Amino acid sequence: MKTGFVFIAAVSTESALSLLKETVMKLDVHKMTDAPIWSIEHFLNEVQPEFTANSWVQLQDLPSDYSHDEALLLCQLSHDEWVAWVPQHGEVILHAHQFCALH
Structure with missing residues (x-):
């Protein structure tokens, strides 16, 4: 493990960038797009109720x-x-953490 660390530390910035570019070029983009995309919007909708205009909070x-x-x-x-x-x-102007649904 130490030799790997020493090798990486000894690699120049140009060599490291070149190696990184080669690795990125080898990635299979089709496999990456099949993965589910995580969205913060979905998480927020699950955590907080939907509010609508003309509603009291x-x-x-x-x-x-x-x-x-x-x-x-x-x-x-x-x-x-x-x-x-x-x-x-x-x-x-209210941020979502400043209000909640009426009890």
């Missing part, structure tokens, strides 16, 4: 001391961001 953190603890979702900006309206505060 419970806030985890209040935007101000005087605002309500619920918000109305107006529109989705990204997979984890929403534009929402909070009574006694106004419009805010």
Whole structure:
């Protein structure tokens, strides 16, 4: 095992890059595309419920001391961001970790 390590350490950067290019060229692309593709979107949908525009949610953190603890979702900006309206505060951008479904 030590000799392999010494060999790798002794290889120049150009030789290592050349070896890496040769290895990549030998990969069978068809075998790689048959593998299932993991998606973060699927994971997020399993972990959090789907929220829709015009639905009320419970806030985890209040935007101000005087605002309500619920918000109305107006529109989705990204997979984890929403534009929402909070009574006694106004419009805010909420991240998914800042709210949950109403109890």
